[in-house]
Structures are given as C-alpha cells and as structure tokens.
Amino acid sequence: MNNNLEHLKKEYMETPIPEELDFMVRKSLMEGMKTMKKNARGRKIGVIAATAAAVIVVFTAGINISPAFASTMSKIPVIGNVVKVLTFKEYVYNDGNHNADIKVPSIEGLENKDLQNSLNEKYLTENKKLYEEFEAGMEEMKKNGDGHLGVDSGYEIKTDTDKILSVGRYVVNTVGSSSTTMKYDTIDKENEILITLPSLFKDASYIDVISENIKEQMLEQKKEDDNKTYWVEGIENEGITERFEKISAEQNFYITSEGKLVISFDKYEVAPGYMGIAEFEIPTDVISDILVSSEYIK
Amino acid sequence: MDKKNIDEQIAEYVLKYKENHYRLAYSYVKNADDALDIVQESVYKAICSKDTLKDPSYLKTWFYRILVNTSIDFIRKNRKTEVMDEEILTNIDSGTADNYENFDLKKALNNLPDNYRAVVVLRYFEDLKFEEIAEVLNENVNTVKTRLYKSLKTLRIEMEDYEEV
Numbered sequence: 001m002n003n004n005l006e007h008l009k010k011e012y013m014e015t016p017i018p019e020e021l022d023f024m025v026r027k028s029l030m031e032g033m034k035t036m037k038k039n040a041r042g043r044k045i046g047v048i049a050a051t052a053a054a055v056i057v058v059f060t061a062g063i064n065i066s067p068a069f070a071s072t073m074s075k076i077p078v079i080g081n082v083v084k085v086l087t088f089k090e091y092v093y094n095d096g097n098h099n100a101d102i103k104v105p106s107i108e109g110l111e112n113k114d115l116q117n118s119l120n121e122k123y124l125t126e127n128k129k130l131y132e133e134f135e136a137g138m139e140e141m142k143k144n145g146d147g148h149l150g151v152d153s154g155y156e157i158k159t160d161t162d163k164i165l166s167v168g169r170y171v172v173n174t175v176g177s178s179s180t181t182m183k184y185d186t187i188d189k190e191n192e193i194l195i196t197l198p199s200l201f202k203d204a205s206y207i208d209v210i211s212e213n214i215k216e217q218m219l220e221q222k223k224e225d226d227n228k229t230y231w232v233e234g235i236e237n238e239g240i241t242e243r244f245e246k247i248s249a250e251q252n253f254y255i256t257s258e259g260k261l262v263i264s265f266d267k268y269e270v271a272p273g274y275m276g277i278a279e280f281e282i283p284t285d286v287i288s289d290i291l292v293s294s295e296y297i298k
Numbered sequence: 299m300d301k302k303n304i305d306e307q308i309a310e311y312v313l314k315y316k317e318n319h320y321r322l323a324y325s326y327v328k329n330a331d332d333a334l335d336i337v338q339e340s341v342y343k344a345i346c347s348k349d350t351l352k353d354p355s356y357l358k359t360w361f362y363r364i365l366v367n368t369s370i371d372f373i374r375k376n377r378k379t380e381v382m383d384e385e386i387l388t389n390i391d392s393g394t395a396d397n398y399e400n401f402d403l404k405k406a407l408n409n410l411p412d413n414y415r416a417v418v419v420l421r422y423f424e425d426l427k428f429e430e431i432a433e434v435l436n437e438n439v440n441t442v443k444t445r446l447y448k449s450l451k452t453l454r455i456e457m458e459d460y461e462e463v
Binding site: 004005007008009011012013015016017018020021022024025026027028029031032033035036 | 305308309312313316317320321324325330334337338339341342343344345346348403404407419422423453454
C-alpha cells in the first residue's frame, strides 16, 4: 500500500506546472492589493471629509503599508526585466471649495534598488509636502473667509522604450488662476542609471548652445503664429522685465522615444499663462558636437 | 505593522508554494486552465480577505481552505459530471482491466469523491497534519480520519481487485 501511495505521490508531484503560473500568481496579488487600496480609499474618504487632520493619518498609513508590499514583490525575480511606473497611492479630498487629487507614482522593477528607492522616496516626500501645503492653505483660507483651492498632482509617462523611461510629474495649483509645474526623471533602463542633463554633455557649454537654440525657436514660433509669444528678447511684451536668458544647468528635460532631447519650461516660466507649459525639442545636429555619446540622443 | 506583515507573508507564501497550490487545484478540476483560474482566484481572495486571518501562523491552513473552497465552488458552477455520493463510493469500479498499474491507481484516486480524495492528497502528498486537514476542510478530526481510512480502503480494494485479475 505504501509503495502504491509512493507511486501516487510521485505521479501527483509530476503534475505539469504551466509556465504562466508564476505570472498569474503575481498578477492576482497585484489585483488584490489594488482592490484593497481602492476599498480602503473609498472607506476613508468619508472620514477625511469630516476631519482634515485624518488625511495625514491615511497618508502615512498608506506609505507604511505599500512599500512593504512593493519590496516583497520585488524580492522575487520577475520574468524578464519589467521596469514600470505604477500609481503608488492616490489621495483625494473634495469638499466643494477645496479639492486635492494627488497621485504618487512609483517606479518598480529596477535592479538598482538605491536608484529606485531614492526616486520613489522623492516622489513620496514631494507629494506629502504638497498635501501638507494644501492642508495648511485650506486652514488659512477658512480663517480668512473662504475661497477656492485646488491641487491636482499626477504623472505621465513621456517615453517608455527598451532603453529609456521618462516620467513627468505635474502639479496644478488652483487659487483663482492655476499654475502648473512639471518635473521629469529619465532613467536608462538597461544600465539602471538616472540621466541628468549635465551627464549628457561633455562640458557646461550645452547651457548656452541649447539656450540660443530655444531663443531662435521662440522667435520662429512667434513669426509663424502671432498668437504665440514668449518672454524673450526680440518679442515685445509690455511690462515684462524678466526675459528668458538661458536654461538652468538642471533644466527640466526628457528624451523622446525617437531619441530627441526636449527641454521643458513650467507655466509662467518663459511665457504668459495661456501658453501653458512650453516645450522645445532641440534638433540633435545642434548639440551633437558636445554630446558625450549618441547613446541616448540620436 | 501587523497589516504590513500579513500582506508580505501572504505574498511570500503564495509565491513560494504556488506549485503545491496548483497541483491541489488540478486534483480537483483535472485541467490546467481551470486549475490556473482557481489558483489566481484564491490568491486574489486571500489578499482581499486577509482580515479573516487572525493569526499568521495559520496562514497555511487558512490558504488551503480558501483554495479548497474555491475549487469546490468552481466545480459546482461548472459541473460537467455528477459528483458521486458515499453510496456510489462503495460501488466504484475501476473499469476494464488495464495494463498500466499506476494509471489505474491514479484513476481510482480520481474517482474518489472530492472530500475523500482531498484527505488523501492533503495527508500524504501535501503532508498536512490531521488537525490541519480538519481545519482546511472544516470538519472535525475524527471525520477526517474516518474518510482517510475509507479512502485508503477503497483504493486498496480496487488494487486488490486489480491484482486478482
């Protein structure tokens, strides 16, 4: 009998395991977590509306719960190298006059945990600060009569190729009119390094080269379409004294999937509000001489 | 803290023992697609009902219970063949004589009603204790022991029948 049972066990243990089992289990885990987060948020919104103070509790609780899960998930090797951006946590507050919608992105799947953690920590800190500012602003408003206050923060994936991942994070602040700021992170997925603007170039001359090109583009755009305008020398802008001179060394940028460098300016940074966020694609031949390599920029 | 640990523990556990879980699900539905579905659904249910896991040391039996219940639900919903009751159990015939000994034994095992076969699988293949099996199947320990005894008897009887042929 035991012998037979052994046979049976052996056969049982030889049940073929489908290749996709691992993937399926992971997917289910993710889906389960997502559902739980969604439910937790739904449950908590009512509480938040009652006391704004409670929001910070939700915030920190969320932060504490999710990275643990995220780290568990990343401890186990995934099939292939899946670097991706997920919405880590979303904070929603709305009482009619004041609303906040803050989505915290999270980069997953990098082998280089130092880089991944430092980025994700940065995103969390930024968004936490944003929420605290929103909360403080709201308290302030309530004291001095009332007004409208809104903050909307999230992210968009600009580029996601085998080589490069560019994530843009935006913040829209609404107090009467709105202001938008945008920040980018660009990662080399193969070598798992963060690409900075200075690291692309041999020396600091890129600042002038790019700035000159942007000025040219600004004037050209104005010539083509009179509705467009920038605060730059050569374009009349009454009452504007601050003109665009040059980009900062760490100016916001991202790399397109075609390997083009795009320089980005926030709303009001180089143009009136109606122009929104200004982006300039720098032709590669303008900067090819000073690029370290043509690995990223083509 | 506790919550964090439970998420982490569930994730680690279901990834580590996914193959065991798959095999158990397979023993119920006997096809790969359905078994995958059951494992997936069980993992999802586990994460969503982690609050029902009072003590993390029961993780294993707790998860097996979800898995077994999900399998049974699945079979109920997709019933293609009649589930046999105990009376039929005693009358199980191994069918025409076959030359593959293991094949027949396997068939005999598969012919056992789910709650009988599960006892054998959990006890001998998954090495669960009687108390754990009772917990998983939501039965008392004596029932589990009785079922195991009956199952083994049935299997042996069939084997003897076969050997006599």
